Structure formats: C-alpha cells, structure tokens
Amino acid sequence: MKFSGNNVLVTGSSRGIxxxxxxxxxxxxxxxxxxxxSGAAEADAVKDAIEAAGGKAAVIGFxxxxxxxxxxxxKTIIDSDGELSYLVNNAGITNDKLALRMKTEDFxxxxxxxxxxxxxxxRESMKVMRKKKFGSVVNISSIIGETGNAGQxxxxxxxxxxxxMTKSFAIEAATSGIRFNSxxxxxxxxxxxxxxxxxxxxxxxxxxxxxxxxxxxxxxxATAFLLSDHASYITGETxxxxxxxxxx
Numbered sequence: 001m002k003f004s005g006n007n008v009l010v011t012g013s014s015r016g017i018x019x020x021x022x023x024x025x026x027x028x029x030x031x032x033x034x035x036x037x038s039g040a041a042e043a044d045a046v047k048d049a050i051e052a053a054g055g056k057a058a059v060i061g062f063x064x065x066x067x068x069x070x071x072x073x074x075k076t077i078i079d080s081d082g083e084l085s086y087l088v089n090n091a092g093i094t095n096d097k098l099a100l101r102m103k104t105e106d107f108x109x110x111x112x113x114x115x116x117x118x119x120x121x122x123r124e125s126m127k128v129m130r131k132k133k134f135g136s137v138v139n140i141s142s143i144i145g146e147t148g149n150a151g152q153x154x155x156x157x158x159x160x161x162x163x164x165m166t167k168s169f170a171i172e173a174a175t176s177g178i179r180f181n182s183x184x185x186x187x188x189x190x191x192x193x194x195x196x197x198x199x200x201x202x203x204x205x206x207x208x209x210x211x212x213x214x215x216x217x218x219x220x221x222a223t224a225f226l227l228s229d230h231a232s233y234i235t236g237e238t239x240x241x242x243x244x245x246x247x248x
Contacts, residue, residue, distance in 0.1 A: 001228040005085020005134065007031040008227070009077060011064055011121065012091030014043035016190045017140070020216035021088055021223050022046055026055030028224060033077055034059050035091065064091045064117035074124045083132065086227050087125040089118040090140040092158070099153045107154040114158035115165070122169050126178060133177040136227045139166050140219075143186045143242050159184075163238055170236030179235040181226040186242025189213040209244030 007030055013022040014036035023046065026032045032050060034057055036043035043059045050057040060076065062069040077084050092114040095106050118139055129135025144152055145159025163182050170180040187193065187204050193213060196204075205211050222241050225231055240246060 001028050001224055001230055003028055003030055003085075003228055005030070005083070005136070007033065007077070007081050007084060008086035008088065009033040009035060009060070009074070009084060009121075009125075010088040010090055011035045011117075012037075013088075014039040014046060016192070017185065017188060017216045017219050018088075018090040019046045020220040021090060022057070023050055023053070023055075024217065024220035024224050025086075025088075025227070026050040026057060027053065028228070029055075030086065031056040031058070031081065033057070035064075035073075036061050037063050037091070064121070065112045067116075067120050070117065070120045071124055074121075074128065078128060084125055084128045085135060087121055087135075087137045088140065088223060088227070089121045089137070089162075091117065092140070094152070094155050096151045096155070098151050102153060107157070110154035111158050111161075114155070115161045118162050119165060122165070122180065126169065126173055126176075129173075129178045130176045135178040136231075137166075137169070137178070137180045138223050138226050139180070139182045140223070141166075141182045141184045141238070143184050143240070143246050146184055146238075146240075146246055146248070166238070167236045174235055179226075179231070181231070181234060181237045181239065183219060183222050183226065183239050183241060184246075185214065185219045186240075186245045187213045188216055188219060188241075190216060207245065208242075212243065214241055214243055 012018040047057040141162040142159040166182040
C-alpha cells in the first residue's frame, strides 16, 4: 500500500490487535509510535520485532484517559518527528456488568477510556494535521457498538459513540485534507479468546457466517487500507471486519 505520510501513533499497541496494526503499518514503511499504558516490556517487544524486520519504531507510554498526558504525548511526537501523519485510536477497556448492577462509575470509566480518549486524540491530531492539510485517522470501534450486547451497556455506548463521532470529525476535517474513518471488528482471535473453552469458541463460530473468528492481521490490513492513499476518497466510513456477523 502507498502512504504519503511518514509516521503513525497507534494507541494500545503493546499487544493484541494494536500490536498487529503497529507491525503491519511499519511493514509499509511508516515510523510507528508504539503506545502502552502499563505494559512497557510488551511495547518494547513490539518495537524490537518491528526493528528486527527492518522497520522504524519508538515507544511512548501514557494513559489515554488523561487528557493532559495525551496532549503531551502528541507534542513529544511532533518535537521528535516534526509531524503526525496518521493516528489509530485503538486503546480501550471493558468493565462488563448487567445494566441493573452497573454503577455510574463503571459506566463512565469505559466511556472515558474508550470514547473521551478517542475524542481527545482526534481533536489534537486534527490540530496538527491541519498545518499540512494532510492526515488520516482510523478509530477502532466494535461490532458491539453496532448491535449492543447484554452486560456491555457501557462498552456498547462507548463504541457506538466512536462511530458517530468519527462521522462528525470527518465532516469537519474534510476541507482540511484530513480523513476520519472507523473499523468495527467482530470476534477476533487474540490472547483473550485463546483462553476460552472449545465449546464456547464453537458456539461463537456457529453464529458467524464465515464460521471462524477473524485474525488480528485482517483488522490490521483493513486499518492500513483506510489510512493509506488508496482510500483517498473515503471518509466518514465504517468498515466492518466481522465475517458477515453484522451486515446492516
């Protein structure tokens, strides 16, 4: 894929889907800023893997829920590289409970980590990207933000909010040459799903038209496409990577 920009920040990229996105983008020649909140060693391992493959990477640690820390992190990138061409807002948490048992703080903790942090990242990157009239942002949402799910009222609200917010940013940024899109993964095979019992995995796969979970690499490739020059006329779009589980 072709990229006219030079660097990218991928939040929550020390493991899982984020790590795969970081490695994929590095493979296309971008300098990747590998972000972590608490897994410094894991982030260093992702950086080492990228560099071992001939890519460029740097590690940056901060809590995306801390607005000042997020702003400072983008300043650190600008001070280092002179620009920020791309951003992938991938960091997020879950705090699952049935709605009747969910406290307001349980709800807001997920909103702040998944939605408010995404807003801050979009806003601050837009400020930087407007100076060059170029940039692309991909926000990682979830199929749960489209369909809802029992026990995940907070998560569904946060991820549904990401989709709607992305469209609004896309409208505001279009004349500045900046694109905003989102990706909604379905069930993806990661460290979290590996520990599930076989019968639970079989039950999940039975609900997916393609009869399998997705690979993190498939989410990464979709993300890379939306960031790349090949998607230069795509903005405000929601790309579903779910094996046909939700086609609406």
